Structure formats: structure tokens, C-alpha cells
Amino acid sequence: MQRRNFLVAAAALPAAPRAALALDWLSSGSGSAAPLSGAREWINAAPLDLEALRGKVVLIDFWTYSCINCLRTLPYLKAWAAKYREAGLVVVGVHTPEFDFEKSSANVRQAVRDLAIDYPVAVDSDYTIWNAWRNRAWPALYFVDAEGRLRHQQYGEGHYEELERLIQSLLRERGEARVPVGIATPAGDGTQAAGGPGRVLTPETYVGYGQAEGAAVPLLPDRTQSYALPQRLSFNQWAFAGPWRVERERAVAQAAGARVSYRFGARDLHMVLGPGDQPARFHVLLDGKPPGANHGSDTDAQGTGSVDRLKLFQLLRLAGANRDRVFEIEFLTPGVQAFAFTFG
Secondary structure (H helix, E strand, C coil), X not given: CHHHHHHHHHHHCCCCCHHHHHHHCCCXXXXXXXXXXXXXXXXXCCCCCCXXXXXXXXXXXXXXXXXXHHXXXXXXXXXXXXXXXXXXXXXXXXXXXXCHHHHCHHHHHHHHHHCCCCCCEEECCCCHHHHHCCCCCCCEEEEECCCCEEEEEEECCCCHHHHHHHHHHHHHHCCCCCCCCCCCCCCCCHHHCCCCCCCCCCCCEECCCCCCCCECCCCCECXXXXXXXXXXXXXXXXXXXXXXXXXXXXXXXXXXXXXXXXXXXXXXXXXXXXXXXXXXXXXXXXXCECCHHHECXXXXXXXXXXXXXXXEEEEEEXXXXXXXXXXXXXXXXXXXXXXXXXXX
């Protein structure tokens, strides 16, 4: 929980002045970078070694595919990888899982395809690379110069202009005479779109009993229980309705019609969800009505959608200002797995 809490707080902060950036967001140093060995497998490349990449500028991104902050960083990473590849930049993704389903190499390969990532990705399901780098957050960006020295790092999203200028500087430092100029401004879609301008009032929330917070009704561990919504949720409270089995990391809907409701304050509402034995249909309400123009990229104006794989789903993107709203989702197919809410 601490890793994601850090990112929620970081994402809500205003951009730091450039003069303060090196102290507040980036750590400078001249030590040797840690190794990239120990991945279960590599996607889009043979196993990479930093020693073999000497002479290149390397940007390493620790990420996990259900993390909204990681997804919103991807448009910039993909743009930089393409823009500076010929000038000597190598972008490397290190996928280190938060949830058990993200340990599956097949699931990571599917996510890399879905997200159109073409740079190398290490499948770090055993945390070998994470621990070697002493990493502590998603996303985390590490910048290694052409001599193999770790020069800068950043935890969390944002500050993209400053980071791109850093890439340009490191490429010039290696003697590259044809470094592309200008600043990339990619526009992400859906879960990769930039976060909202307003303050996020509701924290990321897990629904498995291992880290659950804010539940209006006590959760019964590892047993099927029929839950009832309270008459009124307090702000930042949530509750199940219908039969659910709540496990340490997830909750599983035991029948069609199982629901979850959340009273929240944010522009975007996402859930990490997965199907059971078959794709699962769902219906979303905002303040008791279909979301209309406030629907997310994984729903339509009537609030309908389908859970067809384990991933982060964008269910709402509010057209107006962040304020006190009530969300409800009803699953029309049993077996749906719910892991977490994230907001933006």
C-alpha cells in the first residue's frame, strides 16, 4: 500500500520549479547502475545487460500493468524511445508485479501487446531486478549515462519536459551530434490519458481484506457472504451488495447481480478487474443514473461494458469538476474478480 500511496500523493502535487527539481524529484549521482539480470524472460528483445549497453543512454522504467500512474507515463516513454533511438537512447521496461495475476508471463506479454510497447521489457516477477536496484515505487525512472553510471532517478509520474531535456543532455554528453530537438507532447487515450487538473480527493482503495480500507460494512475473510449496502455511504466509503467472497488480494462475485458502490471525489474512476470462467458484462451508474458523457473508455454512455481480461478498466471520466459523487457497478455475470479502485 505504501508504494501506491506515495504515487497518489506525488501525482497530486503541483509541478516543482525547475530550480528545485533536482532536490525534490531527481537524485543525482555518479555510482554504477545495478544489473538487469534475473528476469524470468524478456519481451521484444534478447536478455539485456548494462555492460553490453555501454555507449548508449539507458532509461529504465519500473512499472506494472495495472498501475494508472505507470500507464499515464507510457505515452512519453514510447515517444522518447522512437524519437531518440537513432541518437543512442535505449528504453527498458522492468515489469515488477503488484498483484499475483501480474506475475504471469503470458499476462505481461498480452499487456505489452495491448499497450503497443515495442521496446524491451524484462519480466521481473520474482522482484530480482527490483531488489537489486532497491526500488520502492511504481513508476520509477532511472537514467544511466553512456559510461554506465546512474545519473538520475524519479519516482512517480510527471515532469516530462524536464526529463526529456535530461535525455537530450545525456545524449549530447556521449558525443551525439544529431540529437533531435523540441519536446514531445504525446496524447494518451483511455487509461493512458493525462490525469485531471483538479485535486484527487479519494485514495486508491484495495478491496481484498489484506489491505482494504474505507469499507462501510465489515468484510468476512475467505467465505461467501451476502452483503447489503448501507442506506447512505459517507464520503470515501465503499460497500459490497449481494454475495461476495472476499480474499486477501481480491473479492469474487458469487452470483449475477453482485454490486459495489463507492462515494468518491475525483475526475476518473478505475477498477482493477478480471473475469471468471467467461467474459463478464457489467452496468455502471453515476448518482443513480447512466453516466452519459461521464463514461470511461471501457464503458458506453449507458454504462455498459465487459470484463474480458485481467487489467485496469476506466469506468468514469467526469466532464465537470471533481466533487462528491456516488458510483455503482453491477456485474451481470458471476465470477468477476475485483482487486482495487484507482482515481485520477
